Amino acid sequence: MTLQRGPRYCPLCGDTLVQGETAGRPRPICPSCGHVVYHNPVPGVGVLCETEGGLVLIRRGHPPNVGEWALPSGYIEADESSEQAAVRECKEETGLEVELLELFGVDSFPEGSLSSGLVVFYRARPVGGEIKAGDDAAEARVFPADEIPRDIPFSTHREVIARWLATQREGPRPQGPVIRPARPQDEKRILELWHIIPANQAATGAGRERARQRFREKLGFDVLVAEVDGCVVGYLVLSFISALSGLRAWIDDVAVEPACQRQGLGAALVEAAIQQANLRGASHLFVHTSRGNAGAREFYRACGFDEDGVAPLRIR
Numbered sequence: 001m002t003l004q005r006g007p008r009y010c011p012l013c014g015d016t017l018v019q020g021e022t023a024g025r026p027r028p029i030c031p032s033c034g035h036v037v038y039h040n041p042v043p044g045v046g047v048l049c050e051t052e053g054g055l056v057l058i059r060r061g062h063p064p065n066v067g068e069w070a071l072p073s074g075y076i077e078a079d080e081s082s083e084q085a086a087v088r089e090c091k092e093e094t095g096l097e098v099e100l101l102e103l104f105g106v107d108s109f110p111e112g113s114l115s116s117g118l119v120v121f122y123r124a125r126p127v128g129g130e131i132k133a134g135d136d137a138a139e140a141r142v143f144p145a146d147e148i149p150r151d152i153p154f155s156t157h158r159e160v161i162a163r164w165l166a167t168q169r170e171g172p173r174p175q176g177p178v179i180r181p182a183r184p185q186d187e188k189r190i191l192e193l194w195h196i197i198p199a200n201q202a203a204t205g206a207g208r209e210r211a212r213q214r215f216r217e218k219l220g221f222d223v224l225v226a227e228v229d230g231c232v233v234g235y236l237v238l239s240f241i242s243a244l245s246g247l248r249a250w251i252d253d254v255a256v257e258p259a260c261q262r263q264g265l266g267a268a269l270v271e272a273a274i275q276q277a278n279l280r281g282a283s284h285l286f287v288h289t290s291r292g293n294a295g296a297r298e299f300y301r302a303c304g305f306d307e308d309g310v311a312p313l314r315i316r
Contacts (some may be wrong), residue, residue, distance in 0.1 A: 010035050041108060042117040046073035046157060048164050049098055049124045052170040055143040056131065056166070058093050061138035065153040071138075071161070073119065081279060082120045090124060093138040095132035098124035098179050105163065107156040119156045123164075171234040177265050179272040182235065187215055189232040190223065193255040221252065224272050226265045228287035235268040238276055249277035279281040 010017055010030035017037060028037040049056040057069045074089040076082055090098045101123040109119040109257055112204065115245035132170070133140040143149070145168050152158045182190060194200055194211055221243075226234035234256035241248045251273055256265045279283050290295060 001033050006039065007037055014266070025030055029126060039116070042075060042080070044073060044075045044117055044119045045082050046071045046119050046121045046160065047086050047090045047098065047124050047296060048104060048121060048160065049090055049094065049096060049126065051126050052142050052144070054142045055148060055161070056090075056094050056126075056140060057098065057143050058133060058137035058147070059139035060136065060153075061133075062136040067138070068151070068152055068153045068290065069149045070152055071121075072140075072236055073157070076120075076136075082124070083273065084105075084279075086122045086124065087240040088121070091133075093127065093133070093137040095129050095134055096126045097128035098169075099177060100124050100129050105160055107159060109154070109156055111228060119160075121156075121160045142209075177233075177268050178227040179224055179229065179268055181216075182225045186223075186225055187212065190215060190225070190235050193232075193235055194253065196258065197253060197255050212265045224276070226256070228260065228265075228267050234265045234269060236273055238280065239271045240277075240280060245283075247280065247282040249273070249280070249282035249285045251285065296302075 007028060008017055009015065010033060011034045012035045013030060015030050015032040017028040018031050019026055020036075021027070022029065022036055027039075029035070030037075035156070047056075047273040052277075055188060056072065058072055059069055060066055072090045074085065074093070076085040080088070084164070086100060087098055089097055104121045104123045106120050131140050131142070141173060145165060148161060148165070152161060191212060195203065200207075200211075210260060221237055221239040224236045224238065225232045235253070236255075237252060237253040239250040239252050241250065254269060256268055256269075274285060
């Protein structure tokens with residue numbers, strides 16, 4: 001029996017697909033090469049951008065649901081992470097540059113083999129730009145919590161907004177660490193943290209000035225910071241080296257404010273470094289564990305770096 005909807009031809013050999021059964025379900029199957037076409041959910045992202053005590057919504061300018069209000073959202077591109085997609089979609093549709101605060105939920109809409117999907121929702125806050133509708137949005141504005149429209153067209157958006165409203169009624173949520181790229185205004189704080197690293201404690205004023213200049217130039221490395229309640233309390237430097245066998249990433253510095261240590265901040269920075277190195281195409285992440293003290297070496301081992309000296313962690 002041939003198919004009535006969905007793909008009609010095999011993407012591998014071009015023969016006409018037929019309806020068959022595999023893994024307990026009817027699926028399109030190629031009678032020539034046996035290829036099975038699976039209808040997997042399409043991944044997307046949505047952003048609960050919090051500002052002025054409310055949420056930023058956009059009025060849709062294109063189908064489906066033209067003219068109705070919804071969260072900034074869209075599909076994930078093949079070459080980006082869900083976090084990058086969330087930041088991009090929010091910028092494109094609202095004009096706001098945001099930083100993500102936390103993963104707020106993953107919801108699915110299993111509405112059929114051709115339209116099913118899942119949406120990864122993030123809480124975010126503006127850090128730049130100004131509200132201005134763009135992309136497929138006809139309008140963008142802030143809705144106070146008690147004025148958010150009830151007739152949001154998408155079930156996943158309605159459900160996540162309902163959860164967000166419930167948290168607002170419960171009172172302020174404890175803020176976890178925000179891991180983000182360093183900004184120029186972080187320079188002073190990062191240099192303060194730089195000086196607590198054992199290898200840097202004997203640095204002279206000239207050494208500190210060289211570190212300042214390298215931070216401003218950022219040639220060949222990324223700086224990630226951990227922020228708690230708006231204050232930078234830790235940072236990590238991730239360097240990249242090209243070799244004949246591929247790209248290698250190095251963790252050069254990790255520093256966390258002593259009063260904030262043993263609270264998972266270092267682990268969050270290393271996890272962000274792994275994701276960043278993987279995104280850039282590095283196959284291994286290295287760290288020179290002997291640069292740290294006994295506590296730092298124990299921390300590196302807990303993160304998966306189980307050797308002393310130069311310790312590799314395979315990430316691809």
